[in-house]
Amino acid sequence: MEAKAFCPAHITGFFKAHLEDPQRNLENLGSMGAGFSIKQGVTTRVKIDTKNDQQSNFCIIAKGYQSDKTDVSEYVLNEFLKLGEFSDKFFDIEHEILIPVGYGLGSSSAVALSLSYALDQALNTKLDKIKIGQIAHNAEVNCKTGLGDVLASYHGGFEIRVKAGAPGIGSVEKIITDKIVIMMICFSPISTNKFIKERLPQINGLGGKMVNKLLESKNYEHFQDMSLEFAKYVDVMTPRMQKLVDELSQKDIKCGIALFGETVFSMIPKEKENDVLEILQKYPEGSIIKSELDDQGARVLFN
Ligand SMILES: Nc1ncnc2c1ncn2[C@@H]1O[C@H](COP(=O)(O)OP(=O)(O)O)[C@@H](O)[C@H]1O
Ligand SMILES: CC(C)(COP(=O)(O)O)[C@@H](O)C(=O)O
Incomplete structure (x- = not known):
């Protein structure tokens, strides 16, 4: 039994955290906000064999970018293990992570949601898509690696998260844009876990108002200004990011910041791609990523 699934990376430009729920259901927690999913992301392959004399019943490896922990994946696997009698099974999990981890590109949510889809397929559990999304969302929120990324990358595209929560509870409105290119430069990581634990309570005013403003304009340039x-x-703005933002703005190029990472992104029409690239290349210490929107959202891959 083998299966493969893909989840796009997701970038948040601004958000409002929802961390209070009288019933303490993880599905009801999350964030409102706005962001977009891109073509690059995480592909997860799951192979299920009979367990022999291995000590553990799973192994999780990452190809591509590596991470310090695997607790998000383990949470997702454990939720599936509760759904049936799988004690004689060995789970071989491989994440191919093609986006840097910790830079505001939602790698942990892409890991969680691609794994959730792949496990459902490999185990033939036939869960509702919403339930698959909820397992991934709960993993993210529980591990404090994200709040709204699973909801967003479940739907794909350039989205406004108008209601917080897991898929099935939270909801998004998609913004249709002309064909745009997304250029990004990643300088250094910021721990979302640390931010959620230490600083989130101080920052909860602006994101909700921005959601309302973007619902009116539905404009990607406005989105970047607000970001x-x-x-x-x-x-979170560092001097290096500010310098780059200023340089782009002198050339009339809009940009935003990927939360939470020291990452600057620019959504632009194709004609401006080379102008942006020329500026980004002045910062050799950063990794440049070129992408486009992924409109489909997370999915099982059948090849
Ligand atoms: N299987 C996993 N693969 C990648 N990261 C994981 C995994 N499980 C848990 N994590 C945690 O998620 C962190 C990345 O999430 P986060 O800091 O939110 O960055 P990003 O902005 O890329 O989502 C990693 O540093 C790691 O601690
Ligand atoms: C901004 C963030 C809280 C974290 O995003 P990341 O660092 O990419 O995991 C996101 O999940 C959101 O709710 O919008």
Whole structure:
């Protein structure tokens, strides 16, 4: 039994955290906000064999970018193990992570959601898509690696998260854009876990208002302006990011900040791609990623 699934990386430009729920259901927690899913992401392959004399019943490896922990994947696997009698099975899990981990590209949610889809397929558990999404969302929220990325990358595209929560509870409105290119530069990681634990309570005003404003304009340039304002408000803007933002703005190029990472992104029409690239290349210490929107969202791969 083998299966493969893909989940796009997701970038948040601004958000409002929802961390209170009287019933303490993880599905009801999450965030409102806005962001977009891109073509690159995480592909997860699951192979299920009979367990022999291995000590553990699973192994999780990452190809591509590596991470310090695997607790998100383990949470997802454990939720599936509760669904049936699988004690004689060995789970061989391989994440192919083609986006840097910890830079605001939602790698942990892409890991969780691609694994959830792949496990459902390999185990033939035939869960509702919403349930598959909820397992991944709960893993993210429980491990404090993200709040709204699973909801967003479940739907794909350029989205406004108008209601917080897991798929099935939270909801998104998609913004249709002309064909755009997305250029990004990743400088250094920021731990989402640390941010959620230590700083989130101080920052909860602006994101909700921005959601309402974007619902009116539905414009990606406006989205980027608000993302910059939000990054300053939550105090993640470094001098290096500010310098780059200023340089882009001198050339009339809009950009935003990927939360939470020291990452600047620019959503632009194709004609401006080379202008942006020329500026980004002045920062050899950063990794440049070129992409486009992924409109489909997470999915099982059948080849
Ligand atoms: N299987 C996994 N693969 C990648 N990261 C994982 C996994 N399980 C848990 N994590 C945690 O998630 C972190 C990445 O999430 P986060 O800090 O939110 O970054 P990103 O912005 O890329 O989502 C990693 O540093 C790691 O601690
Ligand atoms: C911004 C964040 C809380 C974290 O995003 P990341 O660092 O990419 O996991 C996201 O999950 C959101 O709710 O919008």
